[in-house]
Amino acid sequence: MSRVKEVFPYPFLGLLAMLPLFFIVVIKFGIMGYAGIPLDAGTILIASILIGVGVDYSIHFLGRVISEMKTGCNIHEASLIATRAAGYAIIINAVTLIFLNNYSRYTRMGEKKKINKDFCADDETFSLCVLLFKVGKKAMVILGGSTLSIKEDLPKQIIEALGDKGIDPQVIEFSMASDLTLNGEFGETWLLATKEKIYIVREESDNFVIEEVLFTDIERIRPENMIGSAMIVIGKGEDDRILVCYTSALARKFSIAVKVLEKLRKGEEVNEEDLLDKDFERNCPKCGTLYPNLNRKVCPKCLDRRSIFRRVLSFVPRYRSQIILILLCMLASSAMKLLGPFLSGRILFDEVLTEGGKYEGQVGKIVLIIFGSQLLSLLISIAYGRINAVMTAHVIFDLKSQVFGAMQRLSLSFFTNKETGWMMTRVNSDSNQLQRFFNNGFPYFIVNIVNLIGIAFILFSMDWFLTLLILLPAPLVIYIVRKIYPRLWSIFSRQFRRNSALNSLINDSLAGVRVVKAFGKEDIEVARFEKRNDDLFDISMEAGHMSSTIFPLVSFLMGLGALIIWAVGGWQVINETMTFGTLITFVGYMGLFYGPIEFMTHIVDWWSSCMNAAQRIFEILDSEPDVIEAPDAVSMSSLNGEVEIKDMTFGYEKTKPVLYDINLHVKPGEMIGLVGHSGAGKSTMINLIARLYDVDSGSISIDGVDVRKISMKDLRSQIGIVLQETYLFNGSIAENIAYARPDCKRDDIIRAAKVANAHDFIMKLPDGYDTVIGRRGMNLSGGERQRLAIARAILHDPKILILDEATASVDTETERQIQEALERLVKGRTTFAIAHRLSTLRNADRLFVLEKGKNVELGTHEELLKAKGTYFNLIKIQREGMKIKGIEG
Amino acid sequence: MEIGEDKKTQIDIDEQGELEEAVTEGLAEYVDVVYLEPAKTSFYRTPGGVIALKLEDKTYPRVNLHRAFPFSLGDKYISVREGSGQEIGIITDLDDFDEKARGILKEELERRYFTPEILCINSVKSEFGYSYWEVETDRGHRRFTVKGRGDSVIPIDEVRYLIMDMDGNRFEISDIRKLDRKSKKYLEGMI
Numbered sequence A: 001m002s003r004v005k006e007v008f009p010y011p012f013l014g015l016l017a018m019l020p021l022f023f024i025v026v027i028k029f030g031i032m033g034y035a036g037i038p039l040d041a042g043t044i045l046i047a048s049i050l051i052g053v054g055v056d057y058s059i060h061f062l063g064r065v066i067s068e069m070k071t072g073c074n075i076h077e078a079s080l081i082a083t084r085a086a087g088y089a090i091i092i093n094a095v096t097l098i099f100l101n102n103y104s105r106y107t108r109m110g111e112k113k114k115i116n117k118d119f120c121a122d123d124e125t126f127s128l129c130v131l132l133f134k135v136g137k138k139a140m141v142i143l144g145g146s147t148l149s150i151k152e153d154l155p156k157q158i159i160e161a162l163g164d165k166g167i168d169p170q171v172i173e174f175s176m177a178s179d180l181t182l183n184g185e186f187g188e189t190w191l192l193a194t195k196e197k198i199y200i201v202r203e204e205s206d207n208f209v210i211e212e213v214l215f216t217d218i219e220r221i222r223p224e225n226m227i228g229s230a231m232i233v234i235g236k237g238e239d240d241r242i243l244v245c246y247t248s249a250l251a252r253k254f255s256i257a258v259k260v261l262e263k264l265r266k267g268e269e270v271n272e273e274d275l276l277d278k279d280f281e282r283n284c285p286k287c288g289t290l291y292p293n294l295n296r297k298v299c300p301k302c303l304d305r306r307s308i309f310r311r312v313l314s315f316v317p318r319y320r321s322q323i324i325l326i327l328l329c330m331l332a333s334s335a336m337k338l339l340g341p342f343l344s345g346r347i348l349f350d351e352v353l354t355e356g357g358k359y360e361g362q363v364g365k366i367v368l369i370i371f372g373s374q375l376l377s378l379l380i381s382i383a384y385g386r387i388n389a390v391m392t393a394h395v396i397f398d399l400k401s402q403v404f405g406a407m408q409r410l411s412l413s414f415f416t417n418k419e420t421g422w423m424m425t426r427v428n429s430d431s432n433q434l435q436r437f438f439n440n441g442f443p444y445f446i447v448n449i450v451n452l453i454g455i456a457f458i459l460f461s462m463d464w465f466l467t468l469l470i471l472l473p474a475p476l477v478i479y480i481v482r483k484i485y486p487r488l489w490s491i492f493s494r495q496f497r498r499n500s501a502l503n504s505l506i507n508d509s510l511a512g513v514r515v516v517k518a519f520g521k522e523d524i525e526v527a528r529f530e531k532r533n534d535d536l537f538d539i540s541m542e543a544g545h546m547s548s549t550i551f552p553l554v555s556f557l558m559g560l561g562a563l564i565i566w567a568v569g570g571w572q573v574i575n576e577t578m579t580f581g582t583l584i585t586f587v588g589y590m591g592l593f594y595g596p597i598e599f600m601t602h603i604v605d606w607w608s609s610c611m612n613a614a615q616r617i618f619e620i621l622d623s624e625p626d627v628i629e630a631p632d633a634v635s636m637s638s639l640n641g642e643v644e645i646k647d648m649t650f651g652y653e654k655t656k657p658v659l660y661d662i663n664l665h666v667k668p669g670e671m672i673g674l675v676g677h678s679g680a681g682k683s684t685m686i687n688l689i690a691r692l693y694d695v696d697s698g699s700i701s702i703d704g705v706d707v708r709k710i711s712m713k714d715l716r717s718q719i720g721i722v723l724q725e726t727y728l729f730n731g732s733i734a735e736n737i738a739y740a741r742p743d744c745k746r747d748d749i750i751r752a753a754k755v756a757n758a759h760d761f762i763m764k765l766p767d768g769y770d771t772v773i774g775r776r777g778m779n780l781s782g783g784e785r786q787r788l789a790i791a792r793a794i795l796h797d798p799k800i801l802i803l804d805e806a807t808a809s810v811d812t813e814t815e816r817q818i819q820e821a822l823e824r825l826v827k828g829r830t831t832f833a834i835a836h837r838l839s840t841l842r843n844a845d846r847l848f849v850l851e852k853g854k855n856v857e858l859g860t861h862e863e864l865l866k867a868k869g870t871y872f873n874l875i876k877i878q879r880e881g882m883k884i885k886g887i888e889g
Numbered sequence B: 001m002e003i004g005e006d007k008k009t010q011i012d013i014d015e016q017g018e019l020e021e022a023v024t025e026g027l028a029e030y031v032d033v034v035y036l037e038p039a040k041t042s043f044y045r046t047p048g049g050v051i052a053l054k055l056e057d058k059t060y061p062r063v064n065l066h067r068a069f070p071f072s073l074g075d076k077y078i079s080v081r082e083g084s085g086q087e088i089g090i091i092t093d094l095d096d097f098d099e100k101a102r103g104i105l106k107e108e109l110e111r112r113y114f115t116p117e118i119l120c121i122n123s124v125k126s127e128f129g130y131s132y133w134e135v136e137t138d139r140g141h142r143r144f145t146v147k148g149r150g151d152s153v154i155p156i157d158e159v160r161y162l163i164m165d166m167d168g169n170r171f172e173i174s175d176i177r178k179l180d181r182k183s184k185k186y187l188e189g190m191i
């Protein structure tokens, strides 16, 4: 790789260097074409050199890219470069080639003077170029894809080195390059494997060192994640050995390596198809750009903004009349605006105030007209504002209710996934952006274009020379707006971020004021505040300095245009080649001219950020929940509550199982206690029974029917969950208890609360069952919330009950009350209970002990105590813990 | 989000930490924090490339090192753990060890906390909300892709920054003041 780089350090510079040569050939061909001179040997030579260099370049580009992909330096960027490079190289080659062809064709036909024109206009040529460009892209994608192979192409030197050692490259079943050496430097290390051995090939002072390990000497192979990098470790007995290190960029690739090596070790057949999962696809299949976000396979480049735009427009018919009205208003007001300078300049000065003018002396009339037009424009803008306000409300309402509806439909994993979760937090600002698109952006865009064309037309028709002159500062203005404004925005956004950091600090220390005061740490809080305040101060200063320089500069530059008009126009007026009115009109239009220009420079950014916002919203609207109702789902309105789990395996990420091979048969009405250290997978198991997630393999069935086949509504109505952290909605206590059955009788609510031991504390509240939670500092304690949740579950009356650490965070007396409530609740229901305090599970019929995702024990309390296994140890530890605290367990 | 607070409170907390050591001493009979004393321990690298530990007369064929304060005290308070994850003990300060052991431990820490230091930023290109970086690190030339702006460049303190790329690789800028002007400009555009 380094060699390729040395020869071609800057590929694009190289291409640039080729350009003069290219032009020489073109010019020469042109001249010869005009003169009708047939091709001479020299030209053909240059042309063929050119083609040769072009081809060479494309090959070297590919070489460079491939080698980068191998070392895995940065597949993302490599593929990006490759796509473009291959495209450029191929185009250059193609253009040269086609040019040659065309040239000889024309000269052969004896045609003259047509070459240049036809060359440019030649459709066939153009489409061929496009085709070749596409082919180039495709080729790169295929190449990019081929890196996801369990047999990566070995460099020549390594094949030679293997040969020197007497190893036949043909027998190698597996080869993969890492991007780190064993001592943690960037560099290539190769991991190879045959059916019998693993080889590690690394470069050491220009020599290749090959180490080998027999599969028979390996008992385990596993990847170990470190921080920022990872390694594959093999082991036998007590000894571990590091095979290869790699950066996190290659983690996915090497997780496949581990699978392959494991198969080879067991002597199993390796099937490449099974191993390379779809998730592995990192590049957009259309253009080769790396997905910025692997969990959200959206290619920012290929994102079809036009089709999104069309879809955004599909919202329009709903507001058609408003949009048309807005547009009309805007057009009318811009017509008024355009009329202004003309009336107050040309007409007023040249026709009214000048001797011999058409309307000489009719000042009153013209002022009245000007006044009328201003009044009209005022009316129009009032109308515009009103229509706009109505539409804003409508669009926001529609969008948000659609998105919220879609969000409720999605499965839990969509929310817990970091990437999509992040999308959720954007929903609000995204819908605002879209709304702005309808209200301002879209109509403004049209109006600005109309304005620009209108002004340009008027100015040019009045005096084209002066118009060209006033355009002189335009490029400068555009440059500043495009280059310097972004810097300014970045400072502003930093200012904004620091401001919100300051605000969150204030919120934080106010919310935690009890802790702050209790620890007497007011000083620290003040110091932290001052620090952030300082930061904000600094950036505000910077923002102030910069904006107070740039904005005046821009208006100065714009003013330059006016200066030019005054100078040149004034001179013309004195020479009487221009009327004074025209000059005034010009100055008037100047003021209107730069606004649309500035708008147009932002239009691209604005457009793409708008479409990205739309994209995110549509993604939520379109997302298919992972957990979906089967088309042939059966309705089961009443269940017995028999649960059977068969060979179930599950992981939140497919590569990392959390539960392995779980088997459990639960009789109707039985209570199962789930026991294990935290992180063992207890809650996960419960999530699966409630079908918040779907199992990866195996099955869970209720009353003999796979849960995936039971209609979601029936399933959920038969399963009740009480969690450690109880979520209560904003609303009255009664509403919260009756959440599952909003139309139940008041008697039911009270009875449920009584069973849940909640009635008494509710009655002590001044507002009783109508107490609104969350209002006026109305806050319930953990135990009280817990009992409300139990009451909710009781009213829900599920056949299968799930209790996840329902009594974890309450005091002993409250626990007793909750315990009592739970005992009433579990009667006649199949129950899965997880409890922190094992003593709480004494009513369980059987205990299911999990350890690191595996079921290690199953039986009654007595049986498991006798077995003296994991459960016994857990009990022992807890008893000891109690003793330390001075409590008997 | 911000990992480090300002220097001032950092010191404050450190001082408190020392204070607390004295305070918590009385709890030693309930929880024992095992400190690994250099005299009684010997670390060595096995032929397989992992670190083994001989503690008095017990041998651990494979140990892992975890920094307790990776940002603020990288070479102090290092938890030494068995392959299974059980803590064997804590090293208070690497400097207490002789050169050989220190060398091995530092090497291992550097491998585990693989964080190349950025010496110079050649270019940062932003496109579609993702930025493509090209940098020189103390371990060589590197290119990487960072998602978003602001979220992936994490200030540790006034002058130190941690950059996390899309794949979870980490890069460090130990002192922003030492960067050349161009690099500084690129970095400032991203924070």
Ligand SMILES: Nc1ncnc2c1ncn2[C@@H]1O[C@H](COP(=O)(O)OP(=O)(O)O)[C@@H](O)[C@H]1O
Residues within 6 Å of the ligand: A416, A652, A653, A658, A676, A677, A678, A679, A680, A681, A682, A683, A684, A685
């Ligand atoms: N939403 C999730 N996404 C990814 N991993 C998760 C998620 N929830 C839990 N885990 C992981 O699954 C494992 C089991 O978690 P859990 O079932 O909550 O354990 P327990 O309830 O027994 O304490 C843990 O390692 C945890 O980190």
Ligand SMILES: [Mg+2]
Residues within 6 Å of the ligand: A679, A682, A683, A684
């Ligand atoms: Mg749990």
